[in-house]
Amino acid sequence: xxxxxxxxxxxxxxxxxxxxxxxxxxxxxxxxxxxxxxxxxxxxxxxxxxxxxxxxxxxxxxxxxxxxxxxxxxxxxxxxxxxxxxxxxxxxxxxxxxxxxxxxxxxxxxxxxxxxxxxxxxxxxxxxxxxxxxxxxxxxxxxxxxxxxxxxxxxxxxxxxxxxxxxxxxxxxxxxxxxxxxxxxxxxxxxxxxxxxxxxxxxxxxxxxxxxxxxxxxxxxxxxxxxxxxxxxxxxxxxxxxxxxxxxxxxxxxxxxxxxxxxxxxxxxxxxxxxxxxxxxxxxxxxxxxxxxxxxxxxxxxxxxxxxxxxxxxxxxxxxxxxxxxxxxxxxxxxxxxxxxxxxxxxxxxxxxxxxxxxxxxxxxxxxxxxxxxxxxxxxxxxxxxxxxxxxxxxxxxxxxxxxxx
Amino acid sequence: xxxxxxxxxxxxxxxxxxxxxxxxxxxxxxxxxxxxxxxxxxxxxxxxxxxxxxxxxxxxxxxxxxxxxxxxxxxxxxxxxxxxxxxxxxxxxxxxxxxxxxxxxxxxxxxxxxxxxxxxxxxxxxxxxxxxxxxxxxxxxxxxxxxxxxxxxxxxxxxxxxxxxxxxxxxxxxxxxxxxxxxxxxxxxxxxxxxxxxxxxxxxxxxxxxxxxxxxxxxxxxxxxxxxxxxxxxxxxxxxxxxxxxxxxxxxxxxxxxxxxxxxxxxxxxxxxxxxxxxxxxxxxxxxxxxxxxxxxxxxxxxxxxxxxxxxxxxxxxxxxxxxxxxxxxxxxxxxxxxxxxxxxxxxxxxxxxxxxxxxxxxxxxxxxxxxxxxxxxxxxxxxxxxxxxxxxxxxxxxxxxxxxx
Numbered sequence: 167x168x169x170x171x172x173x174x175x176x177x178x179x180x181x182x183x184x185x186x187x188x189x190x191x192x193x194x195x196x197x198x199x200x201x202x203x204x205x206x207x208x209x210x211x212x213x214x215x216x217x218x219x220x221x222x223x224x225x226x227x228x229x230x231x232x233x234x235x236x237x238x239x240x241x242x243x244x245x246x247x248x249x250x251x252x253x254x255x256x257x258x259x260x261x262x263x264x265x266x267x268x269x270x271x272x273x274x275x276x277x278x279x280x281x282x283x284x285x286x287x288x289x290x291x292x293x294x295x296x297x298x299x300x301x302x303x304x305x306x307x308x309x310x311x312x313x314x315x316x317x318x319x320x321x322x323x324x325x326x327x328x329x330x331x332x333x334x335x336x337x338x339x340x341x342x343x344x345x346x347x348x349x350x351x352x353x354x355x356x357x358x359x360x361x362x363x364x365x366x367x368x369x370x371x372x373x374x375x376x377x378x379x380x381x382x383x384x385x386x387x388x389x390x391x392x393x394x395x396x397x398x399x400x401x402x403x404x405x406x407x408x409x410x411x412x413x414x415x416x417x418x419x420x421x422x423x424x425x426x427x428x429x430x431x432x433x434x435x436x437x438x439x440x441x442x443x444x445x446x447x448x449x450x451x452x453x454x455x456x457x458x459x460x461x462x463x464x465x466x467x468x469x470x471x472x473x474x475x476x477x478x479x480x481x482x483x484x485x486x487x488x489x490x491x492x493x494x495x496x497x498x499x500x501x502x503x504x505x506x507x508x509x510x511x512x513x514x515x516x517x518x519x520x521x522x523x524x525x526x527x528x529x530x531x532x533x534x535x536x537x538x539x540x541x542x543x544x545x546x547x548x549x550x551x552x553x554x555x556x557x558x559x560x561x562x563x564x565x566x567x568x569x570x571x572x
Numbered sequence: 573x574x575x576x577x578x579x580x581x582x583x584x585x586x587x588x589x590x591x592x593x594x595x596x597x598x599x600x601x602x603x604x605x606x607x608x609x610x611x612x613x614x615x616x617x618x619x620x621x622x623x624x625x626x627x628x629x630x631x632x633x634x635x636x637x638x639x640x641x642x643x644x645x646x647x648x649x650x651x652x653x654x655x656x657x658x659x660x661x662x663x664x665x666x667x668x669x670x671x672x673x674x675x676x677x678x679x680x681x682x683x684x685x686x687x688x689x690x691x692x693x694x695x696x697x698x699x700x701x702x703x704x705x706x707x708x709x710x711x712x713x714x715x716x717x718x719x720x721x722x723x724x725x726x727x728x729x730x731x732x733x734x735x736x737x738x739x740x741x742x743x744x745x746x747x748x749x750x751x752x753x754x755x756x757x758x759x760x761x762x763x764x765x766x767x768x769x770x771x772x773x774x775x776x777x778x779x780x781x782x783x784x785x786x787x788x789x790x791x792x793x794x795x796x797x798x799x800x801x802x803x804x805x806x807x808x809x810x811x812x813x814x815x816x817x818x819x820x821x822x823x824x825x826x827x828x829x830x831x832x833x834x835x836x837x838x839x840x841x842x843x844x845x846x847x848x849x850x851x852x853x854x855x856x857x858x859x860x861x862x863x864x865x866x867x868x869x870x871x872x873x874x875x876x877x878x879x880x881x882x883x884x885x886x887x888x889x890x891x892x893x894x895x896x897x898x899x900x901x902x903x904x905x906x907x908x909x910x911x912x913x914x915x916x917x918x919x920x921x922x923x924x925x926x927x928x929x930x931x932x933x934x935x936x937x938x939x940x941x942x943x944x945x946x947x948x949x950x951x952x953x954x955x956x957x958x959x960x961x962x963x964x965x966x967x968x969x970x971x972x973x974x975x976x977x978x
Contacts, residue, residue, distance in 0.1 A: 167782030168751040169692040170842045174850050181856060209643040219636040222865070223629060229828070230625040232962075237615035237827040272678055272830075272860070279858035283713065286575040303857045307689065345574040376573035422635070422642040422864045424678075436576045444580050450587065451709045452685035454678070458828045459628070460863060556638075 173309045178316065182299065182540035183207060186524070193528055203563045205490075205551045206534040208354065208509070210419040212482060214463075215475035218418065221466035225459035239455030242446065243270025243427070247461045250468040251427060255412070261399045267431050267442060269449055270464070272456050274384050274413035274426040278348075279304035280452075281380055281409060281428065284444040285346060292325035292344035294337050296355055296541030296548070298382070301348040319543045328544040329356060331513065335502065336364055343375050350382035352389060355541045355550045356511045357487075357503015362395045369398065372407035378434070378441075379408040384426075387417030387480050389506045405431040409441070416508065418467045418476055425456055425464045483508050486560040487553035493564030494551075497571045508553040511538070523549050531566040579715045584722065588705065588946035589613060592930075599934055609969045611896075611957045612940040614760065614915070616825045618888060618962075620869075621881035624824065627872035631865035645861030648852065649676025649833070653867045656874040657833060661818070667805045673837050673848060675855055676870070678862050680790045680819035680832040684754075685710035686858075687786055687815060687834065690850040691752060698731035698750035700743045702761055702947030702954070704788070707754040725949045734950040735762060737919065741908065742770055749781050755804075756788035758795060761947045761956045762917045763893075763909020768801045775804065778813035784840070784847075785814040790832075793823030793886050795912045811837040815847070822914065824873045824882055831862055831870045889914050892966040893959035899970030900957075903977045914959040917944070929955050937972040 186206055194202055214222075228234035242248065248265040256263040271277050279300050282289070289310060293301050302324060305311050312323030320326060325344050327337035335358040337349070349368060352359040360368075372379045381398040389396060398408045410429040414420035430442045456464075466472045487504040494501045500513040514523035520537030527533050527549075538548030553560070592612055600608055620628075634640035648654065654671040662669040677683050685706050688695070695716060699707050708730060711717050718729030726732060731750050733743035741764040743755070755774060758765035766774075778785045787804040795802060804814045816835040820826035836848045862870075872878045893910040900907045906919040920929035926943030933939050933955075944954030959966070 168695060168784045168842065170845050170847065170850055171690050171692055174690060174853060175845065177853065207644070211638070211641070211643070213638050213641045214635045216636070219632060222632040222635070226625060226628040226632060229620045229628070230622070232617070232619050235617070235619045235828075237617070238613070239828055272863075275860045276858065284577050284580060286577055287715075289574060300857060307854070307857065309693075378574045419641075421644045422861075424860065424863045436574065439576050439581065441576065444576055447580060447583065448713070451706060451713065452682065454681045454830065455828075457678075457830045457863065457866060459865070 171307070173307050176314055177303060177306055178314060182536070186534065186536065189524070189528065190534055200532045202528070202532045202534060203555070203559045204534045205555050205560070205563055206536045208416070208552050208554055209421050210416065210554050211556055212419055212479055214419055214423070215472060215479060217466045217469055217472040217475055218463050221462045222459055225462035229459065236458040239458055239461065241450045241453070241455065242266070243268065243456065244458070244461050247465050250465050254468040256397065256399065259396060259400065261397055262405070263399055263429055263431070267429050269428045269430065269445060270456050270461060271426050271428060271453065272424040273415065274382065274411045275300055277411050277426055277428045278380065278382055280448070281411070281445075282308055282310070282346065284441060284448060285378070289345040290323065290325065290342070291346045291348065292327060292340050293348045294350070294353070295326040295328050295543060296538055296545030297348070298350060298354050299541070301380075319539070326542070326544075329353075330544050331502070336360065339367070339371055344377055347372060347377055347379045348382065349379055350384070352385040352394070352507035353503075353509075354385065354507070355509055355536065355538065355545065357507040357509035357550075358511070359389060359391070359394045359506035361393045362400060363393070365395055365398060366401045369401040369404050369407060373403050377407065379404075381408050381410045383410055384413040385416055385507050386412070387476070388484060388508050390484070391506055394506050399429070399431075405433040407434065409434065414464055414467060417480065419479060420463075423460055423463060425460050482557070483553045486555060486557065489560050489564055490551050490553060493568055497568045504553065510551045510553065512549050512551070514547055514549050520546055520549055527567070530570055531563065533563045533566060577713070579713050582720055583709060583712055584720060588942070592940065592942065595930070595934065596940055606938045608934070608938045608940060609961070609965045610940045611961050611966070611969055612942045614822070614958050614960055615827050616822065616960050618825055618885055620825055620829070621878060621885060623872045623875055623878040623881055624869050627868050628865055631868035635865065642864040645864055645867065647856045647859070647861065648672070649674065649862065650864070650867050653871050656871050660874040662803065662805065665802060665806065667803055668811070669805055669835055669837070673835050675834045675836065675851055676862050676867060677832050677834060677859065678830040679821065680788065680817045681706055683817050683832055683834045684786070684788055686854070687817070688714055688716070688752065690847060690854060691784070695751040696729065696731065696748070697752045697754065698733060698746055699754045700756070700759070701732040701734050701949060702944055702951030703754070704756060704760050705947070707786075725945070732948070732950075735759075736950050737908070742766065745773070745777055750783055753778060753783055753785045754788065755785055756790070758791040758800070758913035759909075759915075760791065760913070761915055761942065761944065761951065763913040763915035763956075764917070765795060765797070765800045765912035767799045768806060769799070771801055771804060772807045775807040775810045775813060779809050783813065785810075787814050787816045789816055790819040791822055791913045792818070793882070794890060794914050796890070797912055800912050805835070805837075811839040813840065815840065820870055820873060823886065825885060826869075829866055829869060831866050888963070889959045892961060892963065895966050895970055896957050896959060899974055903974045910959065916957045916959065918955050918957070920944075920953055920955050926952055926955055933973070936976055937969070939969045939972060
């Protein structure tokens with residue numbers, strides 16, 4: 167008689183964004199005359215850049231002709247894309263990463279949930295708190311996290327590193343030693359970013375303890391300050407302790423196109439076993455490559471026209487970040503993030519929980535955000551707004567929030 | 573100190589198709605004047621059908637305009653595609669499957685390797701022998717298969733069901749009771765297909781024993797005989813014991829486009845836990861949807877023009893199957909398959925192993941196929957040719973093989 171993977175049953179029932187969706191739907195049904203502005207989910211709104219659209223059309227035409235048709239892609243991704251990535255994201259910054267260390271995939275969410283598979287089942291993980299839910303949930307499914315405490319919202323076998331106003335949102339080295347450390351910088355949901363010196367502390371720590379850093383750099387394109395590293399490999403020693411996860415979702419608007427990549431340096435080893443070989447084996451066995459047309463679209467991101475157009479797209483969203491930050495300050499809120507990341511993290515008014523503030527904002531300003539507690543216990547008392555809306559909606563949302571205070 | 577997942581280290585080193593690739597490369601380098609014809613890998617060669625190309629261009633245009641841009645897709649896939657699948661692949665055959673039982677993905681290889689995750693770690697698996705390597709390898713990675721015996725090419729904790737000429741290539745019910753049974757029909761690599769009566773035996777057995785059948789129907793479009801079921805849900809009782817895996821790779825030439833789907837009926841339960849909910853949870857946590865443009869291409873497969881064009885594409889490949897089958901018979905070989913599947917399975921001449929025949933065919937006819945032993949011990953003494961080449965190459969390959977005998 168077959169049985170299910172019981173680890174799945176440990177996952178708490180309702181998913182953050184489904185609960186938000188339901189609350190918004192109920193509000194909208196009860197108030198059909200109100201226009202709700204959604205600054206909750208981190209999904210992009212701007213159309214794909216012209217250079218990318220052109221690359222897609224060209225690739226589609228190739229697929230329609232026998233001479234230029236493409237079947238199964240190479241396991242690691244097409245060389246034209248892996249070379250463009252190495253050149254554009256690493257060599258251009260003087261960072262040592264090679265094409266056979268790049269694994270092209272259909273997105274960073276997928277990679278960040280699958281990467282735990284190549285590690286021992288008994289690996290101890292450490293995560294920031296608050297945190298993007300996928301890191302922990304994928305480890306729950308693999309049976310690594312112990313038991314869930316509904317009261318504290320934590321798992322018994324996970325090391326949590328609180329990131330709050332009190333420690334300037336920078337995680338502190340944990341007392342217990344983890345095997346795997348998830349770090350996202352620029353950070354989702356907080357919108358802050360580690361400086362190179364701050365990240366170097368973690369690289370040194372990981373090398374000293376024999377831990378691996380799983381570095382999520384999905385928001386790298388939003389970095390505006392000079393002392394924030396664009397890749398963990400800017401830090402000395404990162405090639406022996408860090409895997410980097412990258413996405414095309416936010417720098418090129420690919421949330422619905424699906425493309426990402428993971429860097430596994432050949433210097434990263436357990437004894438004489440290269441993690442690069444293990445990840446290659448997983449790719450070969452459990453994946454079948456990103457679509458040819460999507461990989462061609464990815465390569466267009468690195469062309470001069472692509473770069474120019476995407477710089478403007480990122481600037482468009484960062485203008486929203488500025489508007490939100492200024493607007494909230496004017497309305498009397500304490501705000502964080504939004505300088506090196508498309509997320510604004512605000513302190514909810516004294517005496518309110520994150521969810522109470524969610525309801526308040528939805529009911530009075532008809533603006534949707536994300537309660538900080540949805541990202542972990544240390545997110546309680548905070549609230550996330552995203553810069554991925556349109557200029558018009560973002561400005562209107564801020565006018566409404568400012569009007570509440572008057 | 574971190575450690576790797578040791579199950580990965582149990583996998584035997586060299587992968588079948590890499591070994592073939594190396595041998596062909598070496599031969600070609602030593603014989604630069606010879607033209608090698610590749611009928612080894614099951615990759616398609618015909619361009620995408622015009623209806624699909626048009627759908628792709630249209631969808632790309634939508635992604636270039638703010639009003640029609642699409643970000644994150646719904647977890648299960650767009651409704652337009654799930655409805656088209658239900659209508660075209662199930663209701664049209666009078667089979668009961670619902671849209672919320674369809675999970676759109678980026679391919680059947682991915683789904684067939686991931687599906688084991690929602691089952692208990694101690695699940696016992698049964699596979700046909702020979703078999704598509706992904707079923708077993710994904711379970712090796714999950715630690716379910718025991719130890720590998722290099723001499724027999726088998727895993728200690730896997731139930732093997734030999735499919736040979738002696739049993740007409742139909743697996744027999746195993747003596748030990750499995751929890752999960754992988755069945756592929758029409759079959760890769762053998763090219764045979766189960767009749768509805770033969771499959772019904774397995775459905776009854778699974779329901780009786782409380783096992784789940786993981787039914788790989790990737791080659792369904794190639795069925796030509798009336799008594800071969802197009803979906804396992806044509807069998808009575810399959811909704812309580814079977815998950816079906818489907819691919820767009822072979823019916824629509826999507827090997828480089830990437831699209832597939834999995835059906836998990838809501839009637840399939842462990843106690844009161846629906847497997848449908850577990851797979852939904854996995855999709856939501858570890859996947860982020862197939863690209864919008866690819867899902868639009870998938871929907872075009874079900875339009876009248878799409879259907880018409882793809883019927884011709886399938887007929888093109890099946891004409892190759894006929895040519896291969898007739899050619900091999902003329903050359904004196906005993907051949908199987910090729911009637912309901914794009915694979916031809918032949919008995920290698922007495923006294924030769926599968927790999928010896930591979931070398932013989934490469935060196936004398938300069939034709940590449942796949943040694944049967946690469947798919948499992950019971951594949952020894954057999955050889956696979958695929959019908960996915962061009963008419964020209966297929967005919968030329970047969971002329972060369974026939975000439976050998978003269």
